[in-house]
Amino acid sequence: xxxxxxxxxxxxxxxxxxxxxxxxxxxxxxxxxxxxxxxxxxxxxxxxxxxxxxxxxxxxxxxxxxxxxxxxxxxxxxxxxxxxxxxxxxxxxxxxxxxxxxxxxxxxxxxxxxxxxxxxxxxxxxxxxxxxxxxxxxxxxxxxxxxxxxxxxxxxxxxxxxxxxxxxxxxxxxxxxxxxxxxxxxxxxxxxxxxxxxxxxxxxxxxxxxxxxxx
Ligand code: PRP
Numbered sequence: 001x002x003x004x005x006x007x008x009x010x011x012x013x014x015x016x017x018x019x020x021x022x023x024x025x026x027x028x029x030x031x032x033x034x035x036x037x038x039x040x041x042x043x044x045x046x047x048x049x050x051x052x053x054x055x056x057x058x059x060x061x062x063x064x065x066x067x068x069x070x071x072x073x074x075x076x077x078x079x080x081x082x083x084x085x086x087x088x089x090x091x092x093x094x095x096x097x098x099x100x101x102x103x104x105x106x107x108x109x110x111x112x113x114x115x116x117x118x119x120x121x122x123x124x125x126x127x128x129x130x131x132x133x134x135x136x137x138x139x140x141x142x143x144x145x146x147x148x149x150x151x152x153x154x155x156x157x158x159x160x161x162x163x164x165x166x167x168x169x170x171x172x173x174x175x176x177x178x179x180x181x182x183x184x185x186x187x188x189x190x191x192x193x194x195x196x197x198x199x200x201x202x203x204x205x206x207x208x209x210x211x212x213x214x215x
Pocket of ligand 1: 147164
């Protein structure tokens with residue numbers, strides 16, 4: 001039997017995913033050691049391997065087949081635009097929204113067809129939204145975090161970013177101006193892996209689905 005390899009997006013999503021996997025009988029004891037410096041963990045009995053990666057790298061590992069299965073937010077999947085993978089399951093947690101945000105005063109420029117400047121960690125999502133859905137020409141400024149700063153210091157008119165509780169916006173005098181799409185944690189599978197290991201992969205998907213939606 002060959003190994004099935006999971007790439008999990010580091011942080012909260014990985015923790016939650018591992019706890020759900022444990023509930024369907026997929027454990028990885030090695031991974032529980034908080035002091036370990038290992039990067040890849042194995043369950044020899046089930047012939048499974050796991051590694052943690054930066055969210056943005058998860059779709060890359062899956063696209064190239066270095067991981068068979070990836071678990072990562074839909075925001076990352078949409079932004080990375082990777083081929084060669086199937087999205088097989090909405091895990092239902094990590095729920096948030098991708099939105100256009102800014103000061104209330106920016107509402108007006110969004111309704112006119114003016115060229116505006118948009119700051120975002122998600123240049124592809126922002127470009128697609130303004131070009132395809134709104135037919136509006138925009139200049140995208142790529143940032144790597146704390147994107148809410150951009151309209152405050154006049155780097156951009158608006159931002160495209162994740163809104164979860166809305167606290168960051170509120171505390172910085174900004175608001176949601178338009179909603180782009182809802183987001184949550186997804187499981188993706190390399191297309192070739194899916195063909196080769198369909199039975200084992202579908203069992204994992206079915207067991208998780210039953211746990212998440214039928215209990
Ligand atoms: C995310 C996102 C927002 C914030 C939204 O940032 O980019 O800034 O969380 O959450 P809220 O609606 O609950 O306030 P993250 O914490 O990932 O940090 P970053 O800004 O450095 O990317």
